[in-house]
Amino acid sequence: MLITISGPAGSGKSTAAKALAARLGYDHVSGGDIFRDLAAEKGMTPLELNKHAETDDQIDRDLDRRLRDVAAERDDLVLESRLAGWMAGEHADFRVWLDAPIGVRAQRISEREDKPTELAETETRERAESEAKRYEEYYGIDIHDLSIYDLVLNTSRLDPDGVVEAIAAVVEAYNPEGDEGKTPVTVDYEF
Template sequence: MLITISGPAGSGKSTAAAKLADLLGYEHVSGGDIFRELAAERGLTPLELNKLAEEEDDIDRDLDRRLRKIAAESDDLVLESRLAGWMAGEHADFRIWLDAPLSVRAKRISEREEKSEELARKETKARSESEAHRYQDYYGIDIYDLSIYDLVLNTARLDPDGVVEAIGTVVEAYNPEGDEGKTPVTVDYDF
């Protein structure tokens, strides 16, 4: 099974994806790790590469191309990134979107990155807006369209183990025969 986990920064997607992969005995691939590889290949920090990505669309397209290739070639995988649900296309068996209010996500990010909540909130909001604009421009993806996801979960009041337990319960009950009403995922991938 190919499971995708997507969501905004601070939603808990990386932690949930790693824990879910361990629980299921699957491989875990993180879009963040691939992004860091791209940064290293260019001799940049991830923050520098993110800023550059606002001006050079080949950066996002390279990341997305790599995610699509991994999705096409993998089974028993938890693929995690902001656009994993979209990039996996027809290869995804189960798509998950994790979210939490901006205040919760900013607090998590501030603790993780040792910065003020105010700064984390400002940066997270700006990053989300920038990414949403780029995804719309590049692929016609409305990141706020959650209709492609099999499970949408607010992680604000759940600890990481609770998130994985909730996901695991739903994945265990997954019935691949029930796809009649599922929204097909098609995106113009002009790389």
């Protein structure tokens, strides 16, 4: 089975993807790792490459091609990136979108990157706007269209183990032979 985990920065996708892959005995491939490899190949830091990608569409296209290649070649894999659900195409067996309110995501990024929360929120908003524009321009993808996902999960009130438990429960109950055209399962723990 090929499972994709997508979502915006700070949603918990990397943490969840690693833990889910370990739980299922699958391999894990991160779009972030592929991006860092691409940056190293070009002699740049990831931040430098991200800035460069705003004016050079080949950066995103190379990254996305690598994601598509991995998806086409592998089974028993958890593939994680913002566009993994889209890039895996027909190879994906189960697509997950993780999200949380911007304040929660900014706090997580702030702690992870040791920067002020306000700065993390500003950078996260700017990055998301830039990426959304590029995805639409390059591929005609509306990143806000969640209809391709089998599971949409708000991670704001779950710890990492809870996120993995929720995903695993739905993956284990998933019936790929079910009715076509079903809407995705949406799990929102905000009360």
